[in-house]
Amino acid sequence: MSYARTAANDRITLGFIGLGMMGRGHLGAFLGYQDCQVVALADVVKERLEDSANRVNTQYKSDSANGVATYADYREIIARDDIDAVVIATPDHWHAIPVIQAANAGKDIYCEKPLTQNVVEGRKIVEACTKNKTVFQVGSQQRSEFGGRFRRAVELVRNGRVGKIHTVRIGVGAPNKPCDLPAQEVPEGTDWDFWLGPAPQRPYNEVLCPKGIHSHFPQWRAYREYAGGAVADMGAHHFDIAQWALGMDHTGPVKVEPPKDGSKNGLKLTYANGVEMYHGGPADVTFEGTEGTLMVSRGSIKSNPGSILEEEIGDDEFHVYPSNNHKRNFVDCVKSRKETICPAEIGHRTASICHLTNLGYQLGRPLNWDPKKEQFVRDKEANGYLWRKPRDKWDVI
Template identity: 35%
Template sequence: MTVFQRPSRRRFLQATASIGAAGFAFPLSQASFGDTSPNERPVFATIGLRNQGWTITSKSFQFADFAAFADVDAKVLGQNIERATKTQGKAPEGYSDYRKILDRKDIDAVMIATPDHWHTKIAVEAMLAGKDVYCEKPLTLTIGEGKLIEKIVKQTGRVFQVGTMQRSEYKGRFLQAVAMVREGRIGDIQKVTCGIGGSDSSDVIPAVDVPEGLDWDFWLGPAPKAPYRALPEIRKGYGGGVPRYTNCHYAWRNWFEYSGGQMNDWGAHHVDIATWALGADKTGPNKITPVSYSLPVEYKDGYPTVDDRYNVPTKFEILCNMPGDIPLVITSEGDNGIMFEGTKGRFFVNRGKIVGKPVEDLASNPLPEGAIEEVYGGPVAKNHTDNFIQAMRDRTQPISDVWSHNRMLETCHLANISIRLGRELNWDPDKREIIGDEEASSFISRESREGYEIEGV
């Protein structure tokens, strides 16, 4: 049993009350668990271990002890148990069924890095089991899932961090960008462009035998029943070692059944920063217009007419009408990153650079002292997990809270719906409803496959 020291009931109730009243609260940075006694380190578990699952786990060993892993692929599970054992000197327990982790009383928090279609079910059940949650982005597959997660966070008072790491990492470039916009360094905002890249198309991907050790039915989980598909070519580079063309490992991002393509994948990063800088993280757009787009298969009534090829948009330009009638453009073209344009200049930021004359002008006219900390809500954490653990200790919500994330992600979800139906959508950001389009509104939620409904709601 962990001896992780939880806050007093009084502090917990104060924090929970503030969440209910204001939606969320940012923590002020103090000494992290990783900087204190080993007996105060929280106990974590990771659910979904391939690629990003191991990335967020490996960044967290300095702050937490990992007692358990879960993955539906026995090979992935075994490999990562071995890696973790070498790193922390003791082996986490391995499970094929994540629910056995949620049953354990010694685990304080779970990190979720499954494919997107599993996020909501696991996250909700984890909170109801008394766990704090760190969940990878994009948080949800639908707008309705986001609303459910918000409800359960408020109901349980759990701490919930979304894995939009650009808010905490990458040498503070994105924090600097937000601070520059807020300090008026480019004047009044005229346009923001998010370059997020396009997705691949594919030839027909045949149904083949499921790889040994993979529980395919459990991998599908809440998604519709489907055969395992793959072509022989093996993917190289990041996410490599598996079929390049498949409806499973890594390439699941190219199927609406499990993801939202680049719109939700990279969009969840760059649209997040753009929305934050615009001060629109408590509201959203009022109109979404698909200026241009390309789908790799034919669609009817918003659904692909074939099920054996990638189906998310390969190219697109989406115009989002943000508060103040500021245009936010989401495009598959150009450099990956964000261009901010205003009446006094423009600058570009991505994970490797922040450039433009307003940036150069900082040499002679730096941002005011404390401007970055004001954006972040206190001293910037060592990394995204550090911020999460600080929030666990203080019982406040971290820098990537579910409310601001869902508001941003609604823009991405709406963009995908507009592409699938091929028309403009009007959105009420107060009611969080599509206006006057019953067919489009049907995409707000999706039923789970029988046997994989969310337990406890």
């Protein structure tokens, strides 16, 4: 049951699915909100589940018998009618299925980025959220946070202070690659088959799912079977800002051109209006226009000429959606039933750019993309990569 059907003064009840680095970080933030109550946790690693439960019970001064519920199977959270919203911070290959199941169960959703592992998953998520009127937030928090630098950059670009944009450069790392890690023994308390879920069967390796409670970002991110490499890991942030600034939140490029020398940097994405966007650059996001250059990163914003940054944005000019805290924006929208700053369609379109970039490198040849149909033009081979059939028992969406 979503918050829309609860009393206006009730706390929002939350279930957490995935308690790795990002999940535990989100847990700490939501525990600090007086208008939220964490009531359920799920993870496939027993030690992480127990640790997070202790943290929640300490915060709420509850004992284990009367405290937060814990589950090895996230579907038990989704089945509960008393949970308004879920926070999903699983590896990328485990986003689409619980998102769609949660939306169909009437729950609002905060989901980590990148939203999906392939294009078809993304469209299925958008359709489920639209059908169920789901309040949905993708965790591309540069739209809200980091001192407002990215927000400032978007307003400068959208209001013409850099002139007509002709080139964008995205400073993210390598594309994904096939997983070739050696087999290791599965640690006690880890449900490895559940961790794999819809992904292909393969032996355990701690690079993918670290033992116990870890303090680093696991490198499942690098491998094609589970994620989109650095292209998607940080591209879900930086391509997102580029799309926002270009006014392309609901569309995408029309052409994908990997480097002819086979290198894993320098791929070009071209939009229908002629703007060229390159994988690789001196900052997180660089905008090059007829009136100068604007470079923005999490820790800085610079321009050439410097006077661009001195420009004021008038009251009657374009202003971005107001938000300075991404998770707070989600909570407020759960209450108001308004759209979040990064809803499903936007997250899907940004993730799609990451997928197109990875496929360009993987196939090693130019690709023509139709952003309206969300298909490659007359390219059966490339279109075959827009969806990956899940393992049989997880073929549920």
